[in-house]
Amino acid sequence: ADVTWNVSLWGKRRAFTEHVEKLAQEVAAKTDGKFEIVLHYGGALSKSRENLDGISFGAFEMAQFCASYHADKNPTLTVLELPFLGVSDLETEVKVSKALYDHPAVQKDLGRWNAKLLMPSPMPQYNFAGKGDVPGSISDFDGMRVRALGGLGKLMEAVGAVPTSVTASETYQAIDSGTVQAAGFAPHAHLSFKVVEVADWWTKNLNPGTVHCPIVVNVDAYNALPDDFKAALDASVDPALAHYLDTYAKVYDKWWPELENRGVTQVEFTDEELAAFSSKAGPIHEAWVAEQSANGLPAQELLDMVKKTIAE
Amino acid sequence: MMTIDPGGRSDQERPVTYIRFDGWLARVENAFNMFAAFSILALMLLAVAQVVGRVFNTPVPGFIDITEQAMAIFAFAGVAYCQRVGGHIRMEIVLGNLSGRTLYICELIGVILIAFTVALLIWGSWYHFERAWNIGDSTMDIRLPTWPSKLVIPVALSLLFLRLLMQIYGYARLIADPRRTPIAVPVIEGVEEHAKHEIEEAFGEDTKEGGSK
Amino acid sequence: MTPFDVGLLMTGVLLVLVILGVRVAFAAAFTGLVGLIIHFSMKMGFERGFFVALQMAGTIPHSKSVTYALSVLPTFILIGFLAFYAGFTKQLFEAAKRWLGWLPGGMAVGTVFSTAGFAAVSGASVATAAVFARVAIPEMLNAGYSKRLSAAVVAAGGTLASLIPPSAILVIYAILVEQSVGKLLIAGFLPGVFSALIYVGIIVAVSAWRGDAPPVKGYTWMERIESVPGTLPIIAVVAIIFCSFFFGWATPTEAGALGAFVVLMVAFAKGMKTKQLGQALHETAKLTVMIFTLIWGVLVYVRFLGFAGLPEAFKDFIVALEFSPWIVMICILLAYAVLGMFMDAIGMLILTLPVVYPAVMALNGGESVSAADSAFGMSGEACAIWFGILVVKMAELCLITPPIGLNCFVVSGVRPDIPVQEVFRGCIPFFVADVLTIAGLLAFPSIITILPTLMG
Ligand code: NA
Ligand code: NA
Numbered sequence: 007a008d009v010t011w012n013v014s015l016w017g018k019r020r021a022f023t024e025h026v027e028k029l030a031q032e033v034a035a036k037t038d039g040k041f042e043i044v045l046h047y048g049g050a051l052s053k054s055r056e057n058l059d060g061i062s063f064g065a066f067e068m069a070q071f072c073a074s075y076h077a078d079k080n081p082t083l084t085v086l087e088l089p090f091l092g093v094s095d096l097e098t099e100v101k102v103s104k105a106l107y108d109h110p111a112v113q114k115d116l117g118r119w120n121a122k123l124l125m126p127s128p129m130p131q132y133n134f135a136g137k138g139d140v141p142g143s144i145s146d147f148d149g150m151r152v153r154a155l156g157g158l159g160k161l162m163e164a165v166g167a168v169p170t171s172v173t174a175s176e177t178y179q180a181i182d183s184g185t186v187q188a189a190g191f192a193p194h195a196h197l198s199f200k201v202v203e204v205a206d207w208w209t210k211n212l213n214p215g216t217v218h219c220p221i222v223v224n225v226d227a228y229n230a231l232p233d234d235f236k237a238a239l240d241a242s243v244d245p246a247l248a249h250y251l252d253t254y255a256k257v258y259d260k261w262w263p264e265l266e267n268r269g270v271t272q273v274e275f276t277d278e279e280l281a282a283f284s285s286k287a288g289p290i291h292e293a294w295v296a297e298q299s300a301n302g303l304p305a306q307e308l309l310d311m312v313k314k315t316i317a318e
Numbered sequence: 319m320m321t322i323d324p325g326g327r328s329d330q331e332r333p334v335t336y337i338r339f340d341g342w343l344a345r346v347e348n349a350f351n352m353f354a355a356f357s358i359l360a361l362m363l364l365a366v367a368q369v370v371g372r373v374f375n376t377p378v379p380g381f382i383d384i385t386e387q388a389m390a391i392f393a394f395a396g397v398a399y400c401q402r403v404g405g406h407i408r409m410e411i412v413l414g415n416l417s418g419r420t421l422y423i424c425e426l427i428g429v430i431l432i433a434f435t436v437a438l439l440i441w442g443s444w445y446h447f448e449r450a451w452n453i454g455d456s457t458m459d460i461r462l463p464t465w466p467s468k469l470v471i472p473v474a475l476s477l478l479f480l481r482l483l484m485q486i487y488g489y490a491r492l493i494a495d496p497r498r499t500p501i502a503v504p505v506i507e508g509v510e511e512h513a514k515h516e517i518e519e520a521f522g523e524d525t526k527e528g529g530s531k
Numbered sequence: 532m533t534p535f536d537v538g539l540l541m542t543g544v545l546l547v548l549v550i551l552g553v554r555v556a557f558a559a560a561f562t563g564l565v566g567l568i569i570h571f572s573m574k575m576g577f578e579r580g581f582f583v584a585l586q587m588a589g590t591i592p593h594s595k596s597v598t599y600a601l602s603v604l605p606t607f608i609l610i611g612f613l614a615f616y617a618g619f620t621k622q623l624f625e626a627a628k629r630w631l632g633w634l635p636g637g638m639a640v641g642t643v644f645s646t647a648g649f650a651a652v653s654g655a656s657v658a659t660a661a662v663f664a665r666v667a668i669p670e671m672l673n674a675g676y677s678k679r680l681s682a683a684v685v686a687a688g689g690t691l692a693s694l695i696p697p698s699a700i701l702v703i704y705a706i707l708v709e710q711s712v713g714k715l716l717i718a719g720f721l722p723g724v725f726s727a728l729i730y731v732g733i734i735v736a737v738s739a740w741r742g743d744a745p746p747v748k749g750y751t752w753m754e755r756i757e758s759v760p761g762t763l764p765i766i767a768v769v770a771i772i773f774c775s776f777f778f779g780w781a782t783p784t785e786a787g788a789l790g791a792f793v794v795l796m797v798a799f800a801k802g803m804k805t806k807q808l809g810q811a812l813h814e815t816a817k818l819t820v821m822i823f824t825l826i827w828g829v830l831v832y833v834r835f836l837g838f839a840g841l842p843e844a845f846k847d848f849i850v851a852l853e854f855s856p857w858i859v860m861i862c863i864l865l866a867y868a869v870l871g872m873f874m875d876a877i878g879m880l881i882l883t884l885p886v887v888y889p890a891v892m893a894l895n896g897g898e899s900v901s902a903a904d905s906a907f908g909m910s911g912e913a914c915a916i917w918f919g920i921l922v923v924k925m926a927e928l929c930l931i932t933p934p935i936g937l938n939c940f941v942v943s944g945v946r947p948d949i950p951v952q953e954v955f956r957g958c959i960p961f962f963v964a965d966v967l968t969i970a971g972l973l974a975f976p977s978i979i980t981i982l983p984t985l986m987g
Binding site for chain 2: 548549550551552553554555556557558560561564585586587588589590592593596597598599601602605606609657658661781784785787788789791792795809812813814815816817818819820821823824825827873874875877878934935937940941943944945951
Binding site for chain 3: 018046053173180
């Protein structure tokens with residue numbers, strides 16, 4: 007190969023990384039193998055939380071990370087992690103992510119890390135799975151110990167829940183033993199962290215929000231690409247995302263039967279309940295705008311743009 | 319500070335400045351190690367508070383974030399102290415069979431190599447701190463800034479670097495004259511002496527009155 | 532030179548440096564750093580490559596040390612250093628003697644159980660041997676036991692520390708191979724008990740045959756029951772830690788902290804002074820920083836290996852071997868036994884696992900292999916746990932074998948009247964017992980895997 011790029015990923019190969027696999031294939035095909043993208047799993051090149059650091063000094067050319075791992079490294083991206091933005095499906099999330107990536111303030115934010123946003127890894131909405139009494143209404147979360155980090159934790163706190171520190175890999179044991187009563191994850195994480203095996207219930211339509219995990223590339227490496235390689239990379243993004251969405255749909259092929267087989271109660275809250283719950287998000291949005299405006303970011307503009315794009 | 323020369327030499331022969339600097343450095347190292355020790359005690363109490371608090375539905379907010387950031391203290395603060403007392407493990411099958419100038423030359427090369435590595439790591443870990451300081455970085459749950467704990471690394475490694483410089487000088491003066499009494503360098507002990515030290519550590523103060531010697 | 536060649540070259544450099552006696556943590560960091568510089572210089576020229584390597588290496592000490600799972604280590608170490616001041620040893624030995632003294636070689640049997648019990652909380656093999664050399668050997672000698680047996684049983688009993696939870700070395704293994712810390716710690720429990728039982732079997736058999744280790748009889752049930760309360764704190768600590776993991780009541784760090792807190796309270800109640808607490812804390816901090824330095828130092832080297840692709844290549848090499856996986860496994864274990872003769876157990880594990888572990892997993896059929904499709908008849912996770920316990924057992928074995936079986940030197944050091952050769956000779960039956968144990972663990976992996984499996 008004329009050009010070899012290394013990609014820093016954590017964990018095993020899974021639905022969450024399938025767009026990068028596809029991207030590497032597409033790029034190789036388009037350049038007759040002259041542009042090779044090599045995936046390194048398991049944090050072999052960097053811990054997930056230091057992927058932006060590695061990108062900044064060019065240890066590898068491409069990496070994945072989640073905005074919530076280090077909100078202050080990437081404040082503009084956290085707008086997509088605010089609760090109750092109203093993202094209904096992964097397609098919408100792709101759309102709003104791309105719009106956000108085009109915004110100059112966001113490009114400047116990531117530019118500090120010498121990083122250019124290539125594509126999102128859209129994640130479905132978080133929902134809570136828990137053990138014990140099935141919550142019939144939002145008020146039942148009052149006093150419940152939940153594993154919910156960052157913004158989601160704040161939202162749950164607003165309805166009286168008690169956010170409790172538990173690492174993701176310890177969640178299964180923590181729920182089983184009652185250390186926490188419920189945990190918020192996307193469905194695939196409920197599966198991989200085995201929460202579903204101990205859960206009695208799952209909030210089917212709470213949909214409070216999700217995390218945002220982009221793929222970025224090193225700006226210098228990108229600019230140094232010959233024009234045809236650059237074109238091949240850019241043109242591979244859409245097929246990669248299409249493949250990702252297909253793969254992700256299959257996660258749900260496992261998810262629904264899993265819930266059925268294990269007899270997990272699927273809780274659906276009424277529209278009034280959800281409206282009351284989402285009203286708690288208002289102050290959190292305002293606080294975000296106030297904080298990021300104080301940091302000199304066009305926060306209100308970003309939030310309005312995100313909301314408008316989602317509504318379109 | 320040492321006032322009587324263990325080798326029984328006159329004042330002119332003793333590296334006075336060196337001994338004084340060594341004593342000063344040792345105090346800083348002891349303080350750093352004690353700081354690490356207290357951070358361990360604090361971690362213990364915080365974790366007990368977390369368990370008890372959880373029972374009453376008031377867990378410590380961001381317990382994992384706090385613990386992780388505090389870990390930099392006990393993972394690094396004692397690193398120079400540990401080097402001084404020869405606590406970082408190594409294999410002694412070759413060194414244990416050397417003596418005199420040959421031994422000190424090997425020791426010197428080893429310490430120079432460590433000092434080189436540590437110098438570069440101070441530089442590199444300073445960059446790591448600088449990014450968090452200049453651009454921003456925070457923990458996942460309660461968004462603690464990470465720069466203070468990242469700063470611990472270059473600071474602790476700098477202290478280690480000073481200790482290594484002392485040891486370089488310490489071995490250099492022994493190479494110049496192997497009959498000198500070693501000062502401020504760890505001395506290799508055979509397995510019997512090692513065992514003796516382990517025993518002293520296990521029994522603490524009462525070794526002297528016990529029947530072990 | 533390909534990146535792989537650089538990887539191989541630097542691994543050779545590391546081996547030479549370690550053998551020449553450079554402190555392992557820094558030898559590894561040096562090799563990793565130089566390797567990264569060569570790697571990036573080949574890719575982008577020295578001027579840029581040097582700085583990329585510098586910054587890459589510079590992220591690792593913080594990134595790899597500041598990991599929640601590792602925060603359990605100092606709490607376990609603290610338990611060990613405080614356990615001595617809490618004065619568990621005498622009561623434990625007294626209780627074991629009263630309850631088990633009636634067996635042939637009964638005092639020695641009691642010593643095995645009390646060392647195992649103390650080892651459980653102290654986690655320190657060598658220190659356990661030192662303490663019991665003083666507590667148990669005089670009583671055994673008074674009862675007419677031979678010096679050889681008395682000394683050997685103390686040296687061997689101390690080796691049980693690393694298997695019975697809490698165990699720092701199992702925590703390190705779990706984190707290096709990214710398995711559940713709780714499961715590894717629980718997994719050590721039965722093999723630890725199993726080892727102790729095999730020791731007991733050997734003592735009883737040899738004593739009954741030779742008749743030189745008389746039973747101690749005549750304790751009433753009342754006297755036996757009276758000896759129990761003194762052992763309660765130790766039982767409490769083991770129970771806290773075991774239950775926390777097994778039932779998931781607390782994370783390892785929380786359990787370790789609770790255990791340390793209990794031991795601290797008992798130690799204060801037994802009259803430990805602030806100065807002694809200071810000493811225990813100082814020693815805890817020293818051992819903690821030694822382990823952390825070793826971890827990040829080796830991980831600088833491992834990061835370089837990641838760029839060079841060496842673990843992958845070693846894995847492919849092992850899998851491509853023409854021998855049966857069982858033969859390869861036994862060879863790996865023997866290699867650990869040899870290495871353990873020259874190196875501290877923790878250093879040996881941290882240094883070798885990043886390369887050896889992926890190969891062992893591949894040998895079994897991969898990380899996510901099912902028991903049915905695997906070479907050793909167990910799932911990837913079970914294999915990881917099984918291998919961990921075996922390796923730790925191998926490392927412990929080296930504490931009672933020449934040339935540097937430290938436990939034997941320690942026992943002989945506490946009892947100058949017993950020459951170290953005598954202790955080594957006395958340890959031969961226990962060495963045989965350990966070989967039997969390892970064979971048993973190889974043949975019946977469920978001794979190791981059953982408890983972690985029950986955890987789910
Ligand atoms: Na133990
Ligand atoms: Na050993």
